[in-house]
Amino acid sequence: MHPRAVRHRLLGAFWWLVLCGVVLTAPIYGTALFEPRNWVASGVTNILIVSAWMLTCWLVSRWYSTVGILVFLMGLMPLVTYLTVADSLTERALNLSVSSRISLLGPLELMMGVLGGPVAALLGLAIALACFWGNDFGQIIITGHQLVLYGIFGMLIHRLLAALETHHDRLESANALLEQMTLRDASTGFFNRRALERDFTDFGSGLGIANSVAEQLKFAFAMWDVDGLKHINDSLGHSAGDHHLEGFTTALRLASEPTDRLYRVGGDEFISVHPNSEGLQNLIDRVREQFAAVSVGWVMMSDHDLDALLLETDALMYADKKMRRQNVIG
Numbered sequence: 333m334h335p336r337a338v339r340h341r342l343l344g345a346f347w348w349l350v351l352c353g354v355v356l357t358a359p360i361y362g363t364a365l366f367e368p369r370n371w372v373a374s375g376v377t378n379i380l381i382v383s384a385w386m387l388t389c390w391l392v393s394r395w396y397s398t399v400g401i402l403v404f405l406m407g408l409m410p411l412v413t414y415l416t417v418a419d420s421l422t423e424r425a426l427n428l429s430v431s432s433r434i435s436l437l438g439p440l441e442l443m444m445g446v447l448g449g450p451v452a453a454l455l456g457l458a459i460a461l462a463c464f465w466g467n468d469f470g471q472i473i474i475t476g477h478q479l480v481l482y483g484i485f486g487m488l489i490h491r492l493l494a495a496l497e498t499h500h501d502r503l504e505s506a507n508a509l510l511e512q513m514t515l516r517d518a519s520t521g522f523f524n525r526r527a528l529e530r531d532f533t534d535f536g537s538g539l540g541i542a543n544s545v546a547e548q549l550k551f552a553f554a555m556w557d558v559d560g561l562k563h564i565n566d567s568l569g570h571s572a573g574d575h576h577l578e579g580f581t582t583a584l585r586l587a588s589e590p591t592d593r594l595y596r597v598g599g600d601e602f603i604s605v606h607p608n609s610e611g612l613q614n615l616i617d618r619v620r621e622q623f624a625a626v627s628v629g630w631v632m633m634s635d636h637d638l639d640a641l642l643l644e645t646d647a648l649m650y651a652d653k654k655m656r657r658q659n660v661i662g
Contacts, residue, residue: 351386402448405440406459438482445486446493453483517596519574520581525597531605532638552609554616554630555645556584557653561600576625583622587615603642605633627653 385407393400437460444456460479515527523531558580565573577600588594588604589611595603606612609632616628629648633641 398447402444402452405444405447406456438479441479441482442486445483446489449490450487453487457483520577520596522581522594522596522602524595528595528597528603529638531593550607550609551633552606552612552630553633553641553645554604554606554612554628555642555649556580556602556604557627557649558600558602559625559627559653559656580619580623580626583619586622587618603645627656 386404389400389404389407391400392403441453441456441460445453448455457476457479461476515523515530517524558577561573561576564576580602584594584602584604589606589608591607593605595605597603606615612630616630619626619628627649629645629650629652631641631644631648
């Protein structure tokens with residue numbers, strides 16, 4: 333699975349974990365409702381604050397997943413300090429022990445470093461240290477040092493995940509390029525026999541030929557044979573033969589539609605598959621206007637049995653070749 337997909341699933345699971353946390357801690361804060369305290373400090377207000385903040389950030393994350401979670405974490409840092417047993421905001425900050433604050437704020441700083449990198453880690457550190465306002469300077473230095481370690485560790489994980497995503501993207505690109513190289517004829521750029529066989533067996537590749545025929549769409553299947561290629565190679569050399577072959581491939585490529593599929597299946601044999609079968613005869617005429625030395629046989633595809641199509645079009649192609657020779661002699 334792609335690291336980006338794993339990351340996306342983890343970000344989606346984050347909000348479920350937050351929701352579970354709110355539900356599990358609701359009874360704890362809810363007990364404050366029965367104590368003789370004002371409404372602002374009641375447990376219900378605490379739950380509403382966290383729930384409203386969570387809902388707001390969740391809505392943001394629907395469009396910008398990482399941003400929504402980072403904003404939630406930044407807001408959660410002062411909130412975890414605020415939601416303590418003391419009555420006022422100042423007392424809440426002072427009554428949290430250093431170890432308790434680190435246990436609460438450290439993982440949040442770690443998550444900000446993982447999700448947002450250096451900028452988010454520094455911003456989270458500043459917010460976390462602000463929660464220690466009112467403590468002596470020595471405690472702030474000690475706590476800040478530990479939170480910096482959390483942030484550095486988070487940034488390292490962020491860099492590692494980014495490197496894994498980049499490596500995976502490059503690997504996928506290389507695999508895609510390698511697959512294309514194995515499906516293409518190097519000299520003409522047409523698809524090769526392997527691609528032809530894949531397109532007729534794999535319903536999800538190429539034009540979806542097998543699937544399209546099964547849906548009774550009108551496809552035409554044509555076999556082309558370049559006349560005289562062997563004679564040119566033997567008498568004038570392979571360079572002249574390549575030039576002769578290039579004349580045909582250029583003519584076929586220019587006459588074809590973008591939706592047509594072109595294959596080279598042998599030295600001088602080619603296959604073309606045409607979704608728009610009604611214009612096939614016009615295509616053959618246009619090819620022969622540019623390159624006359626070619627024989628062709630074609631059929632309408634009634635099924636996707638490749639072997640049967642090759643046998644039928646091969647017979648028609650040789651019949652066309654024989655007729656053209658007789659016309660030349662006559």
